[in-house]
Every structure is written in structure tokens, then in C-alpha cells.
Amino acid sequence: MSPRRHGLMLTRSSRTTQALVLPACLLFFAGCASHGRPSIAPNSGPGQTAPQQGLSRQQEARRQVELGNEFLKRGQQDEAEHAFRLALEADPGSLEALSGLGRVGVQRGRYSEALPLLERATRVSSQIVSAFMALGDAYAATGDQERAAATYRQAVALSPMDLDARLSLARSLTEVGEYQEAEEICSRSMRIARDDPVKLSRVYQETGEVYSRQGKSPAAMSAYYKASELNPRDPGLTRGLATCAIRAGLYAEAAAAYTKLLQLAPLDLEAKKQLGWVNFKLERYPLAISHYEAIRDSLGTVDRYYLAQAYAYSNKPDRAVEQYREVVRLDKDNYKGVYCNMAYAYYEANRYESVIKIVHEGLAADSASGCLHFCWAQALDKLGRHADAIPVFEAALVDPAYADAAKRELERQRRIVRLLQSK
Numbered sequence: 001m002s003p004r005r006h007g008l009m010l011t012r013s014s015r016t017t018q019a020l021v022l023p024a025c026l027l028f029f030a031g032c033a034s035h036g037r038p039s040i041a042p043n044s045g046p047g048q049t050a051p052q053q054g055l056s057r058q059q060e061a062r063r064q065v066e067l068g069n070e071f072l073k074r075g076q077q078d079e080a081e082h083a084f085r086l087a088l089e090a091d092p093g094s095l096e097a098l099s100g101l102g103r104v105g106v107q108r109g110r111y112s113e114a115l116p117l118l119e120r121a122t123r124v125s126s127q128i129v130s131a132f133m134a135l136g137d138a139y140a141a142t143g144d145q146e147r148a149a150a151t152y153r154q155a156v157a158l159s160p161m162d163l164d165a166r167l168s169l170a171r172s173l174t175e176v177g178e179y180q181e182a183e184e185i186c187s188r189s190m191r192i193a194r195d196d197p198v199k200l201s202r203v204y205q206e207t208g209e210v211y212s213r214q215g216k217s218p219a220a221m222s223a224y225y226k227a228s229e230l231n232p233r234d235p236g237l238t239r240g241l242a243t244c245a246i247r248a249g250l251y252a253e254a255a256a257a258y259t260k261l262l263q264l265a266p267l268d269l270e271a272k273k274q275l276g277w278v279n280f281k282l283e284r285y286p287l288a289i290s291h292y293e294a295i296r297d298s299l300g301t302v303d304r305y306y307l308a309q310a311y312a313y314s315n316k317p318d319r320a321v322e323q324y325r326e327v328v329r330l331d332k333d334n335y336k337g338v339y340c341n342m343a344y345a346y347y348e349a350n351r352y353e354s355v356i357k358i359v360h361e362g363l364a365a366d367s368a369s370g371c372l373h374f375c376w377a378q379a380l381d382k383l384g385r386h387a388d389a390i391p392v393f394e395a396a397l398v399d400p401a402y403a404d405a406a407k408r409e410l411e412r413q414r415r416i417v418r419l420l421q422s423k
Contacts, residue, residue: 061091068100077104095121099131102138111138122154129159136168145175163192163199167206174210182210201231205240217248235264242274254278269298277306285310301330305338312345320345321358332365340371347375355379370399374406381409386416 068083081104087097099121105114118135121128132155139148152169159165166189173182186207193199208223224241231237242257258275262268276291292299292307299307308323324342327335339362346354359376362369377392390413396406 057090058094061087061094061097063087064090065094065096065100068097072100072103072107075107077107080104095124095128095131099128099134103130103134106134106137106141109141111142114138115142122151127158129155129162129165132158133165133168136172140168140172140175145172148172149176149178161192163189163202166192167202170206170210174213179210179214183207186210197230198234201227201234201237204230205237208244209240212244212247217244217250220244221248221250221253233264235261235268238264239271242271242278246274246278251278251281255282269295273299273303276303280306280310283313285314289314301327301335304330305335308338308341308345312341312348315349317345317349317351317354336362336366336369337371339365340369340375343372343375343379347379350382352379352382368398370396370402370406373399374402374409377406377409377413381413386413386420389413390417 064083064087068080068087071080071083081101084097084100084104087094091097098117102114102117102121105111105117114134115138118131118138121131122135132151136148136151136155139151149169149172152165152172155162155165156169166185170182170185186203189203190200193203204223204227208220208227211220211223221244224244227237228241238257238261242254242261245254245257255275255278258271258278261271262275265271272291272295276288279288279291288310289307292303304323304327308320308327311320311323321342324338327338339358343355343358343362346358356376356379359372362372366372373392373396377389377396380389380392390410393406393410393413396402
């Protein structure tokens with residue numbers, strides 16, 4: 001009996017389903033037809049379609065803005081720009097789209113293009129925190145720190161718990177010398193970030209920067225070390241620690257920080273240059289030379305100048321002069337004094353004829369150089385040409401920086417000449 005009941009139940013269920021399917025399908029198609037009629041009805045007037053078209057444009061604009069924001073997060077600036085422009089085409093009054101285009105400009109470093117867009121986006125009563133942040137970034141990048149601070153204030157007012165906005169405000173206040181307020185903002189930000197080590201490290205880093213700019217080196221280094229403990233693999237933080245150490249004259253700590261930075265970012269050219277420089281300051285000349293030479297093709301004029309000095313202090317005058325000449329070639333107007341460096345590189349190596357040759361070359365570019373005349377006269381003295389040295393020392397008297405030394409040497413040369421003549 002049980003199996004027969006089961007089969008009967010199946011039969012009834014099937015018949016019931018068939019009976020219900022047909023009306024349901026009819027209702028479905030009828031519903032689809034009735035749903036489609038208003039959008040395609042030929043008799044719909046302008047008063048009926050315009051609001052729907054306006055709403056559709058706004059929806060499309062919002063969709064494109066969302067796409068643009070997502071592209072910006074991924075760093076896809078071209079795609080983001082395209083999406084924001086489509087949003088403006090759909091809704092020319094979209095502040096979000098205008099703000100998005102401005103943010104793209106800031107990310108590209110095109111601040112002159114970004115500023116008017118962001119100023120328009122924030123001129124009306126706007127709640128777009130990202131627009132104020134980007135506008136503040138643009139002001140800061142163009143050196144207008146006062147406006148940057150005012151703009152970041154608005155971002156903080158709109159979103160008091162936004163750590164990025166608070167730290168940006170602290171940074172801009174530091175730039176304009178408002179250290180106490182910047183320090184207070186960092187202190188209050190500690191509570192916001194206390195449960196997140198990475199965010200807390202950023203607050204300590206900004207605190208360290210505030211102290212560093214005030215010349216409070218121990219407090220600055222302490223804050224930076226705390227930040228580094230919380231987030232030891234952040235290259236930007238490690239670079240900040242190195243910069244803070246340099247401001248404090250702590251070159252060994254700076255060298256350690258740059259060494260660590262290069263472990264985190266091995267291709268960082270600027271870190272390699274700075275590591276060469278701090279080793280020069282530590283008088284580790286062979287190490288400085290090694291770091292500079294590893295990136296010789298990327299060295300700027302200042303870097304080559306320090307490389308040349310490192311060679312000179314290592315008693316390698318020819319290599320020093322080679323780099324000094326490259327400095328002159330790159331920036332002749334601002335580095336006329338380099339000829340004096342060349343001359344003294346040879347002088348310290350006891351190569352006095354080479355000194356005189358370099359001096360004559362340098363005087364062709366700067367005939368009034370007291371340094372060159374003084375070095376020339378010293379070389380003549382070393383060569384025993386005391387009578388020849390006298391007029392050259394006299395020429396150095398016109399330079400206040402060498403006048404006293406030249407006067408003493410001049411008297412000595414005259415005594416030597418009189419002594420030689422008396423024999």
C-alpha cells in the first residue's frame with residue numbers, strides 16, 4: 001500500500017504542477033509586456049521622459065565615478081580619467097567627477113591643472129573629503145603651505161577620525177612653523193591609531209618630524225625609533241629616520257638607516273647617493289667612493305663634487321681632478337671655485353708643477369680668485385721660486401678671505417729673498 005500511495009502522490013503533484021505552470025507563464029509574459037510598455041510607448045510626452053532621462057544620467061555619472069575611484073585605488077590613472085570624463089558628460093554638474101579629475105592630476109604631479117578643478121569641486125558646500133585632501137596635497141606640492149593647512153582643516157572637520165587628514169594637517173602646520181598645534185594633533189591622533197601598529201607608526205613618524213624641525217633631536221630620534229619598531233619594513237619611514245639623523249648631525253645613524261633602506265629598496269638611487277654622502281661626512285672616503293662609483297652614470301653635479309673630494313682626501317689627485325673637471329663641464333658658472341679644489345688636490349700630493357698649470361687654467365675663468373693666487377704662490381714657494389711668489393701673494397691680498405694669510409706669507413718670502421741675496 002505504501003508504494004502505491006507514493007506513486008499516487010507523485011501523479012497528483014505532477015498534475016497540480018502542470019495546472020499551475022500555464023497560468024504562471026501567462027502572467028509572467030503579461031507582466032514583462034506591461035513592464036516594457038512605459039519605456040517604449042510612442043505616445044509618452046516630454047514631461048514624462050525628461051525626469052527619467054535626468055535620473056538615468058545621474059545614475060550613469062555615479063557609476064562612472066565609482067569606476068574612476070576604483071581605478072585610482074589601483075593606480076590606473078588613464079582609465080580613471082576616462083571614467084571621470086564620462087561621468088561629466090553624463091552629468092556636467094557632478095562635483096565627484098570634477099574632484100576625481102583633480103585627484104588624477106595630483107597623482108600625476110600636474111598641480112596647475114588639478115588646482116582649478118579641485119577648487120571648483122570644493123567651492124560649494126561639499127562633503128567630498130577626498131577632494132579637500134587632494135586640494136591640500138596640490139597646495140602643499142606647489143609650496144602654498146598656508147592654504148594647504150586651511151584645506152586640510154576642512155577635511156578634518158568633515159571627517160575627524162580620518163588619520164590621513166589629521167597627519168596631513170600636522171605636516172602642513174610643521175611646514176609653516178606651527179609646531180605646538182602640529183604636536184597636539186599628533187598626540188590626539190595616537191588614540192585613533194592605538195590599535196593598528198602601522199597607523200600608529202605613521203603617527204610616531206609625524207611626531208618625530210615635528211620634533212626634528214624644532215631641533216629637538218633626542219625626542220625626534222626616539223619617536224622615529226618607535227615608529228620603526230612598529231613598522232620595520234616601511235621604506236618611507238626608514239628614509240625619514242635617515243633624514244632626521246642627518247638634521248641632528250648623527251651621520252652614523254643616518255648611514256645605518258640608509259643601509260637598511262637599500263635592503264628594503266635595492267634600486268633606490270637617491271638612497272645610494274645619500275649613503276655615499278654620509279660616509280663622506282664620516283670621513284670614510286673609500287666607502288663613500290665605492291657607493292658613488294656604483295652609480296656614477298646617475299650622479300648629479302653635487303654628487304660628483306663630493307666624489308671628487310673623497311678622491312682628493314684619499315690622495316688620488318688625478319681621479320679627483322677628473323671628477324672636478326666633470327663638475328665644471330656640467331655647471332661652469334656655479335662651480336668656478338672648483339679650480340681651486342683641483343689645485344689643492346695636486347698641492348696636497350706635492351705635485352707643484354701641476355698646481356701651477358691648473359691655476360693658470362682657472363684664472364682664465366676667474367682672474368680675481370684669491371684662492372688660486374694663494375695656492376699658486378704656495379706652489380712657487382715649495383719650488384724655491386721665492387722671488388716669483390712675492391707678486392702672486394700680493395695679488396691675493398685683495399681677497400679678504402686670504403688677505404691676512406697672504407700678508408704673513410709675503411713677509412716671509414721677502415725675508416727669504418733678502419737672506420738669499422745677502423749670501
